[in-house]
Each structure stands twice: as structure tokens, then as C-alpha cells.
Amino acid sequence: MLSATAAAVALVAGTLVGATTAQAAAPPPPSIAALGDSISQAFDACGYKACPTYSWSTGSVASVNSHASRLRAAGATSLAVTNNSVVGAVAAALPAQAQLAVAQRAQYVTIQIGANDACTTTVAGMTPTAAFEASVLAAITAVNTGQPTAKIFVASIPNLKRMWEVSKGKAGARLVWAAGRICQSMLAKPTSTAAADVARRDQVQARANEFNAALARVCTPARNCTFDGNAVANYVFTSSQISVLDYFHPSIAGQAKIAEITWPLTPYGAP
Structure with missing residues (x-):
């Protein structure tokens, strides 16, 4: 028999599941703000630069069909x-980015962060998971406090080891990774099968997995916050969905795929 506490938890969980199943899409918000790193800037999607018009979150290019584009299609014609x-x-x-979103009075905030915390010069330089979690908690708390009605969507970190696997055999990728010193914690010695290098890559991916678990821990109990359930982390990116400029960031097709797989998980993309 369930204890009183367990029964209460089960009742609440069941109620939440039922509510989620029956819930219709929320009305589109008047404003959206993206927080995060180069992925939300669509870096290297259209050249060796940030290409925010191709962003999965706020982009305006039709082929990406970003969250912002989908919100406009849902009726937010004056979306800020x-x-x-x-x-x-x-x-x-x-x-600090969250404080900007509060000042901008954003009613929908997307977050994707963590790749750079794992992509460092050395494994030792990776951000400790506890510090990562504290920073994300502070950001979500800032939005919850400053804009209590704003909805937050948190996207998981793509599988970094998958990015290595897709392009490690390409001479161009190996050249760019070395010359640009890109994510050396994962991408150094990309073709090496030495035990130390295999272990290093596994350690980096393990830290990224820890970061994703931290994102879930922080977002799930927070007000109006939705985590993607590792949808991005579990997605198996293909070669065409990775930029041929650095063989690491999502290409235009990759940005479109992130928008596609995350949108149904948002309060606005619910069936």
C-alpha cells in the first residue's frame, strides 16, 4: 500500500499528466527573447559569423520556421x-541575459546553454556541474521574479560526441577543429583510438549529460518552465544538419530541425 506521502505524490503526478494531456495550446505571447550561446545565434549557419535570422528560436527565415515564426503564424502578428x-x-x-529579457518584458523566453561549459581547452577546464546548475537556477529565478507570467522553454544540449562522430573522418573537419581550437576537450586528436582519448571524449559527454540533468532539475519545478525532455540531446544529427564551416554548429537545416522537434513540446505548440 502507498504511504500517505507517496499517494499524494501519485495523485498530483496523475493530475498533472491528465492536465497536460488535455491541455490545448496557449495563446501566442506578444514577445519572445532567446537566451544562451552560439546555437541560438545560429553561428556559422550563413557564414563565419552569428546568423540570428536563422536561429531556431527567434529567426525570421522561412526555411527554419523558428519558434518566433510559428508564433506569428499562430496569431502573434506584432511579435516583439x-x-x-x-x-x-x-x-x-x-x-545577466535573463535580466535583459526581464527589462524587455519578454513573455516567452527560450534557453539553450551548456555546450561551451563542456567545450573547453581541456577536460579540467569544464564548468563544474554544481556551478552550472546554480547559474541556470539564477537565470530562471530572475525571469520568474521579474516577469511572473512569462513562459520559459529550456532546450537540452546537443550530443557533443555525436558531432565528433559525424565529422571525425573528414579531412576538412579535422583541419578546422585544429586550426580553430574548436571544443578541444572533445575534438582534440579526433581520429585517435588511444584509451586516454576515448576516455576523454566520454568524460566530456558525461559532463554534458550532467548539465542536461541539471537543466531538468532546475526547470521542472520552476514556474511556467518547460524542459524539452532531452529531445535535442537525443536527436541524432546528420551530416547535412551540421555546418560545413566548422563541422560542429548546426547548419540551417540543423536549426530548422531543432525548431521542429522542440516546438511541439512548448506550451504554444501543444496539440
């Missing part, structure tokens, strides 16, 4: 759009 994400940002920068 801001992209506060920054190329190279780590989780420690997220609270």
Missing part, C-alpha cells in the same frame, strides 16, 4: 523579438 544569446557564452553569463 529579441535575441540576447551570445556566441561563446557559458552558463555564468545566463543570469
Whole structure:
């Protein structure tokens, strides 16, 4: 027999599941703000630069069909759009970005952060999981406090090891990764099968997995916050969905795929 506490938890869980199943899509908000790093800036999607018009979150290019584009199609014809994400940002920068979203009175805030916390020069330089979690908590709390009615969507970190696997055999990728010093914690010695290098890559991916678990822990109990359930982390990106400029960031097709797989999970994309 369930204890009183367990029964109460089960009742609440069942109620929430039922409510979620029956819930219709929320009315589109008047404003959206993106927080995060180069992924939300669509870095290297249209050249060696940030390409925010191709962003999965706030982009305006039709082929991407971003969250912003979908909100407009749902009726938010005067949608105010801001992209506060920054190329190279780590989780420690997220609270300041959240404060910007509050000042902008954003009613829908997307967050994707963590790749740069794992993509460091060395494994030792990766952000500790506890510090990462504290930064994300501070950011979500800032939005909850400053804009209590704003809805927050948190996207998981793509599988970094998958990005390595897709392109490690390409000479161009190996050249760019070495010359640009891209994510060396994962991408150094990309063809090496030495035990130390295999272990290093596994350690980096394990930290990214820890970050995703932290995103879920922070978002799930927060007001109006939805985590993607590792939809992005579990998605198996193909070669065409990765930029041929750095063989690591999502291409235009990759940005479109992130928008596609995350949109149904948002309060606005519910069936």
C-alpha cells in the first residue's frame, strides 16, 4: 500500500499528466527573447559569423520556421523579438541575459546553454556541474521574479560526441577543429583510438549529460518552465544538419530541425 506521502505524490503526478494531456495550446505571447550561446545565434549557419535570422528560436527565415515564426503564424502578428544569446557564452553569463529579457518584458523566453561549459581547452577546464546548475537556477529565478507570467522553454544540449562522430573522418573537419581550437576537450586528436582519448571524449559527454540533468532539475519545478525532455540531446544529427564551416554548429537545416522537434513540446505548440 502507498504511504500517505507517496499517494499524494501519485495523485498530483496523475493530475498533472491528465492536465497536460488535455491541455490545448496557449495563446501566442506578444514577445519572445532567446537566451544562451552560439546555437541560438545560429553561428556559422550563413557564414563565419552569428546568423540570428536563422536561429531556431527567434529567426525570421522561412526555411527554419523558428519558434518566433510559428508564433506569428499562430496569431502573434506584432511579435516583439529579441535575441540576447551570445556566441561563446557559458552558463555564468545566463543570469545577466535573463535580466535583459526581464527589462524587455519578454513573455516567452527560450534557453539553450551548456555546450561551451563542456567545450573547453581541456577536460579540467569544464564548468563544474554544481556551478552550472546554480547559474541556470539564477537565470530562471530572475525571469520568474521579474516577469511572473512569462513562459520559459529550456532546450537540452546537443550530443557533443555525436558531432565528433559525424565529422571525425573528414579531412576538412579535422583541419578546422585544429586550426580553430574548436571544443578541444572533445575534438582534440579526433581520429585517435588511444584509451586516454576515448576516455576523454566520454568524460566530456558525461559532463554534458550532467548539465542536461541539471537543466531538468532546475526547470521542472520552476514556474511556467518547460524542459524539452532531452529531445535535442537525443536527436541524432546528420551530416547535412551540421555546418560545413566548422563541422560542429548546426547548419540551417540543423536549426530548422531543432525548431521542429522542440516546438511541439512548448506550451504554444501543444496539440
